[in-house]
Amino acid sequence: MTKAEIVTKVAAAVGLTKIETEAVINGFIVAINDSLKEGNEIEIRGLGSFRIIERQPRLARNPKTGGKVQLPKRRVPQFRPSKDLRKAVNVKK
Secondary structure (H helix, E strand, C coil): CCHHHHHHHHHHHHCCCHHHHHHHHHHHHHHHHHHHHCCCCEEECCCEEEEEEEECCEEEECCCCCCEEEECCEEEEEEEECHHHHHHHCCCC
16 A cells, blocks of 8 residues: 555545645654654554664675675664554454
């Protein structure tokens, strides 16, 4: 599902225009990005939580050449789904 499809679905569900809904969704994304950049954890009940984890530097291989490459320490976002979301996607049809 693309962002445009989400905007259409949410707009129909809440009765806003697509432009208003897109502005809300864009604001939501900006708020999450800004909070994660600051190192905060975000918990949305019923959906899950976002946090930043630090990956340590490591030695990897370039699959094309087979040569060794040193990967630097980096921060990556991580999403952990809530119990409700995990149950919802595992319901038998």
